[in-house]
């Protein structure tokens with residue numbers, strides 16, 4: 001039966017911030033169907049694929065009618081008749097049709113939703129779950145999750161400067177146990193906030209609203225929550241997404257909460273102090289995206305014991321990952337499909353990182369839907385790690401729950417990446 005693409009349909013749906021986003025259905029000649037959804041970031045790298053928004057006064061300018069028209073018009077014309085089994089060819093066609101470095105003509109929201117829909121349609125035609133379609137006969141591991149406990153930065157009205165205070169259940173024996181451990185820490189952190197009279201709801205990704213007097217106070221409370229939940233620091237570690245481009249650049253870092261300004265060297269001293277005092281295993285975007293020298297210096301200082309992730313710094317771009325490997329700028333990459341704009345470009349960035357034995361973290365955006373595709377990508381590509389936000393709000397829980405179902409389907413052989421996921425070690 002033919003796996004040629006017969007129909008491409010775009011529609012407007014709504015994300016977890018109540019903003020419009022692009023959903024695409026792809027129908028194949030054999031009746032196979034796939035659906036892709038574009039997420040949306042708030043802290044964005046300047047070199048990532050851009051979402052095409054309508055602008056103007058309506059919907060705060062976030063309308064997606066131009067992006068939908070691009071899918072229903074030129075994109076559909078371009079890919080109808082192509083084989084959904086050849087993802088690379090479809091994605092190459094999207095890249096060529098767009099013709100810009102940041103997908104600004106068609107919109108990264110239009111291209112990623114289409115690309116994911118084609119991928120899902122191919123898996124549906126093969127009659128297997130997406131993760132299995134991606135893995136083929138290869139063994140896979142359940143990823144080590146990174147779960148946000150306190151939100152911050154652009155996701156919490158800049159109440160604190162650091163964007164994500166996360167935990168990594170490195171000592172769990174399974175993904176299921178990792179979720180139980182996470183639930184205990186999330187609850188303990190909520191109770192500590194409550195007792196301090198500072199529980200004020202949750203931030204954009206479901207982490208507790210960060211009502212702290214300093215950025216470091218959040219680290220203290222997170223460490224206390226891990227202790228209160230009864231875990232050792234080699235069982236439950238801390239991960240930070242500093243998202244430093246949001247409060248720094250051109251070699252200057254200004255913490256709004258503490259009202260202090262640092263040059264790169266002083267800022268790295270602050271971060272290294274935190275790494276020394278708290279059980280931090282991973283730090284994302286410690287410096288701004290324009291601070292390649294700061295990235296390199298931080299990795300040289302702590303990279304032997306801490307995962308240093310490039311997010312805004314690498315924007316899921318294979319060439320930037322290649323350069324960062326050569327320059328030893330970091331040792332792990334965040335993989336956000338909508339930063340690249342197609343599945344194949346995301347995969348290419350992942351493969352460059354994998355071949356260098358780098359850590360690989362498949363990640364959601366702060367604006368999400370019930371879509372669970374990234375869970376399948378993380379498992380099917382054996383990325384080793386998965387970051388989807390906190391342990392609340394259904395656009396987050398849908399993803400953790402999907403991972404649990406897949407672990408159940410894999411059965412007793414399901415291996416959990418745990419600590420090894422951090423280093424992206426090959427399967428033993």
Ligand code: 2PG
Nearest residue numbers: 040041042043044365366
């Ligand atoms: C990040 C993401 C997810 P955003 O910076 O890693 O936390 O945020 O989607 O806003 O870029």
Ligand code: MG
Nearest residue numbers: 241243284311
């Ligand atoms: Mg980030």
